[in-house]
Amino acid sequence: MSQVEHFHIAVIGAGPAGLSAAGRAAWYQKIDGEADRSYVLLEGAPTIANTIVNYQKGKYVMAEPGYLDLRSDFRFSANSRESILESWQATLESNSLNIRFDSKVTEIKPEDGNFRICIQGASPITASFVVLAIGSEGNPRRLGVPGDDLPLLQYTLADASMYQNETIVVVGAGDSAIENALALSASNQVYILNRRGEFSRAKTGNLDAILKAANDEGVSLDCYYNTVVEKVQALDAAESSGKPYKIEINTGDGQKAFPIDRIIARLGSVPARDFLEGMGIEFASDNIRSNPVMNERYESSVPGLYIIGSLAGYPLIKQGMNQGHDVVSFIHGDMIAPVESKLLEKQFRLLPFALSVDQVTQLFQQRTPMLNEMNLLQFRELIIESQLLVCYQSEEVYQNETGRAASIAADSTGSSLASTRIMHAGEFIFRQGDFSSSFFTIIEGEIKLTLKQSGQQIAVLGRGQFFGESGLLSGQPRNCDAAAVGDCILLETPRRTMLKLMNSNDGVADGIDLIFRVRALQAKIAPKSAFDELTVAGFNTKILRFRAGDTIYKPGETGNCLYIVRSGAVVLSHINHENKNIVVGQFQSGSVFGEMALMGDLIRRHYAVASGLTEVIEVTQEEFSRLVRSDTSGIEKLQRDVSAKYVQQNTLDAQPEVGQAMQFFMDQGLGEATNALIIDENLCVSCDYCEKACAETHNGVSRLNRKAGDRYAKLHVPVSCRHCQQPHCMKDCPPDAIHRAASGEVFIDSTCIGCGNCESNCPYDVIRMEYEAPDKPPIWAWLLFGYGADVGEVKDFQPDVEALAKGKKAVKCDACMSIKTGPACVSVCPTGAANRITPDNYLTYLQER
């Protein structure tokens, strides 16, 4: 038996992170050949950086986050896809990196203190250390039929125009399958094979397009439903069809075979997680979004196996490259300080401590019991992404510190990271009604939470406690004012960082969850109960999750609990005497419903249905009774609210058209909106000035499509952002470019890298990917001489060279947050047909029409 090839380090995956790791390994080999410095870089594909190779031609790749320096033997800065790939290829060649292409790793197994790495189509190798940098996309799901290893099968489509006059089968029912099929059908005969009876996973736009194309005899595209591929085989060159392959399919009505040129399989991907768990790598939790458990040196729960890049939860190119560099240094015993240390140093300069960066970090972690479990890597990241707030009681110290802050700010140019903010004690950290969703941890001092109207104090919180969880979890505006009592240090963590942490750390998630429940019980049921008692009650409540359309309870059931909406919205309806479903109430997060069953009427009289993804806290009769018995101060308000609800429900029942219009709003997803554009068709004169105003106030590109959108009873919900409570678009934004302003507007900042995630995540199709529009000549030039164009977006405008180089960016409505008079679409409407409405005003709006 031949000797198995052995390396000190095996890097798997030649993306940015893997390349950087191999580059550093090569550097060590060059400067220090004494010890074992051998390495190999294994790549499953025939080229480097596949994800980037698959970007569209000429795409401008961004280098976010801007504040982070690059530390790698490979160069990287914002540039076109081609230049970046070229530069990496050149570095790869000039350093003669030990890279093996077409080496797909199928298994990694610990063996005698080493790792045994099996490679498809090659002999296995062993390595002392493994660096996994395979990205998070996972491997495409294969067809899994005889012949699926033939070269006619491909899993991506870079450029549809490369294929002409071919017969192509596209397999899949998702958006990518549909988009590919449509693009190819322009100059090929295309068949799209759907395993199911309909395209239920596709976005509406794609669904309409594919159905239209399939029914249009002029388009060479046919759909097969309930159809699976059975076999693919190569044909003889002499075959009469002239096609190189034959496909056999089962259409449900029977088998069928025909000659083809190509198959494009878009069946999604096998999650990378399965592969990792197969190796024994532990994940932080069962949550689908959680990341592998790692220490601060990127080492996973399997000693010697390191994970970097997007697989480790760092989706940005620069982060991955830095990690590649650092991880190899760590393996070789160089415990270098990460690039982030410099950032921390900057951040800590305004703290009233004379301590080193490491000492401060340690101190922070000691003082916050909930965050104690995090590893240093996560904790450091948490602090970097957070802002420090330092509040001073003494005016003198405050003046001194603000002076110091100003001089530091003047010195440090180029860093765009939010740094430390100096505040007066007593100055509001947030106000009731603000839409901010960041999360606060108290490092030192005390915070007072009060109600804005009455000034009534809700709670005083001390060191190690946290607040702001309500805005974080419910997406609703802040429900109280917060201010420091005396000298105080706070850590303000943005929503996204916090959600990432909660997904990867069950302890943190549970802690925040419990306090949310406790504070909800306090606010809604027993305002004066002792904290301990509320905590016990909080433990006994349950969080229930519902999807849009799920029924929470039905008429006739005996009610034995009440619910507090945590996020999303709930609609109450019943069948009236005319057998029509009438909406009689809608509840946004923070509201109580179902309490009627605990106060008099035991029988449920309505359907309670979730409108959008909804979470509710269930409080049982038992807990409720216990709480109101020990603290009767809240019961009066609850009873008053119940009476008011009865009145409202009966009023709505008497106005079925309002209830039905409300149902239409809910069907449109307006339950999860915070601010929705509604057009009253009785008034709309189709002048399109709303769209024109939108384009004019947003660099020539409209974010509103008036003509589109559904209509009901002379109400029209045009395609325009409704600024969701929990914005879908924010979910996967790699540079964290989507934010929510304190006044509620969800907007995209200039760090957008144009990846299109938000566009595909938005269920309401309100985000467009667009080039910057060129400047127009002044309007008077058009009015007087017909030169240029009227106000509004120029249809099919030609982007200039600069805009083309920048590439398409995501654009969406920002509710004109920079304009004092509010949304231009509304203020410019000549007839008052267009209005932006908040959920608490839906009812009034519908009733007053």
Added chain:
Amino acid sequence: MSENMLSYRKSYYLYISLTLILISYFIYRSQAGIEGSNGGTPQGYILGTLATVLVVWLALLGVRKRSFQSRLGSVKAWVSAHVYLGSSLIVVASFHSAFQLGINIHSFAFLLLLLVIFSGFYGVFAYIRYPAKIVALSNGRSGEESLALLNSLKEEIVATYKELDSELQMTVSSAIERTGIAGSTLDMLLARDKSMMCLTVFGTRVDVVSNRAQQPLIDFVAKRIPRGNRATEPELLLSLLNLLTRRQQLVENLRVSLQLKARMRVWLFIHTPISVALLVALTIHVVSVFFYW
């Protein structure tokens, strides 16, 4: 009922306009002396200035609706004020003229003013009446959806007539091809129907005849039902007839809504240019009266 430009803020600007008219009346009535009422008295000048300021302000609506960052109130409020204050101009300008009209530039300006105001009245009428009518015609569909429906009806009709004889096929397909909905601006404004179809006469000659409101086509198909050649034909013809009547309804609704939409636009092509002409005439009027001094 939805608040429209007349009922905006409980018709606040109506009361402003009525007050303005009342004040103008007192100014007008206060004229005395040898000259009596006249544009040239001090009161006449006051009324003239008032009217001029109003005209200029009314014209500024065109600027306001294009100033998207403006903080001078919503366009909705401007429009409501525009309508009421514009209407009051009839009275204010009449008082200014003291009803002395003749064939001169001054009366010409007054004439233009009236044209602008009355075209505006039509605009108000159209803006208030037509949107609801158009929605009612569209049956809750967007324009695109209506066209898609028209297209799918056409496909169903084609699929149905394919099984019928060639004469019928020719007539129905020619009628579909030659259905006119939009046409020129004038056609749209008058809801003029130029639909045609081909009809076989005397068994051989093919004539192109009018298919107004799609009725001749429907009658043609209906006439065939009791005269079928095959047993299966009546059923096919009946479903064809059903499709054609549905299509007729849709086509006619589309035509009327296009007409209403055209009417909502067309008045602005009178209102705006005459406003500009009025501004010019007004300038001449103002400059020329200085020579009377």
